[in-house]
Amino acid sequence: MSSVTVRKVRKSFGAVEVIHGVDIDIADGEFVVLVGPSGCGKSTLLRMIAGLESVTRGAILVGERIVNHLPPSERDIAMVFQNYALYPHMRVKDNMAFALRLRGMPASEVEERVGRAAEILGLAPYLERYPRQLSGGQRQRVAMGRAIVRDPQVFLFDEPLSNLDAKLRVQMRTEIKELHQRLKTTTVYVTHDQVEAMTMADRIVVMQDGRVEQIGEPLEIFDRPANLFVAGFIGSPS
Ligand code: ADP
Numbered sequence: 355m356s357s358v359t360v361r362k363v364r365k366s367f368g369a370v371e372v373i374h375g376v377d378i379d380i381a382d383g384e385f386v387v388l389v390g391p392s393g394c395g396k397s398t399l400l401r402m403i404a405g406l407e408s409v410t411r412g413a414i415l416v417g418e419r420i421v422n423h424l425p426p427s428e429r430d431i432a433m434v435f436q437n438y439a440l441y442p443h444m445r446v447k448d449n450m451a452f453a454l455r456l457r458g459m460p461a462s463e464v465e466e467r468v469g470r471a472a473e474i475l476g477l478a479p480y481l482e483r484y485p486r487q488l489s490g491g492q493r494q495r496v497a498m499g500r501a502i503v504r505d506p507q508v509f510l511f512d513e514p515l516s517n518l519d520a521k522l523r524v525q526m527r528t529e530i531k532e533l534h535q536r537l538k539t540t541t542v543y544v545t546h547d548q549v550e551a552m553t554m555a556d557r558i559v560v561m562q563d564g565r566v567e568q569i570g571e572p573l574e575i576f577d578r579p580a581n582l583f584v585a586g587f588i589g590s591p592s
């Protein structure tokens with residue numbers, strides 16, 4: 355695991371600036387939740403950390419290293435998306451093994467890593483199935499499995515539960531937290547759901563319109579919101 359630093363980061367698309375100078379320090383092993391209304395820049399920030407978007411100004415560091423110009427594959431970061439992005443024509447085990455094989459990892463180690471991730475996620479009975487033969491929750495676990503097998507320094511989650519029904523969402527929150535307690539991998543988790551943020555985060559980063567409004571532990575933010583926006587947003591679950 356590794357710390358992640360977002361330092362005076364700005365992002366423009368064409369002439370329009372959408373991230374206006376953001377500073378966030380994430381400690382080794384911390385679970386940080388970025389929360390804010392739709393369009394406030396959460397995904398853009400996460401994608402810059404992942405290397406899927408360029409950084410217009412400022413710096414992103416993983417550990418001590420500035421990664422602005424490193425391609426995603428060299429950042430030692432694994433990202434889990436909202437829409438799973440599983441390969442429909444590949445069995446679960448091959449979905450999980452794909453990125454490792456691409457890197458030329460020996461077959462025996464690939465098998466070992468896939469087996470271990472499947473055990474952690476309760477996917478061992480489903481390794482031979484295709485994604486269409488799985489429930490929504492199982493698919494989400496496969497998407498997490500693909501991240502875990504890489505044994506990255508950092509996990510990034512972009513609204514991973516928003517396609518699931520309410521009951522499953524609550525269950526998966528617990529599973530993701532348990533996973534974090536087990537692996538202790540530094541995690542940046544994006545959601546627009548205040549309850550998800552309050553229940554999962556070590557620290558919450560509240561964003562609005564491309565700016566950070568407040569950073570703090572859930573109770574601290576709940577009890578002492580920095581301004582009316584934070585008070586209204588955290589105080590009124592949608
Ligand atoms: P969130 O994830 O918080 O909903 P986004 O990071 O997706 O917000 O978007 C932040 C802002 O940046 C929005 O105004 C969005 O329209 C804009 N934006 C995001 N991606 C692009 C893009 N590729 N080109 C132009 N504008 C974009």
Ligand code: MG
Nearest residue numbers: 396397398512
């Ligand atoms: Mg988004």
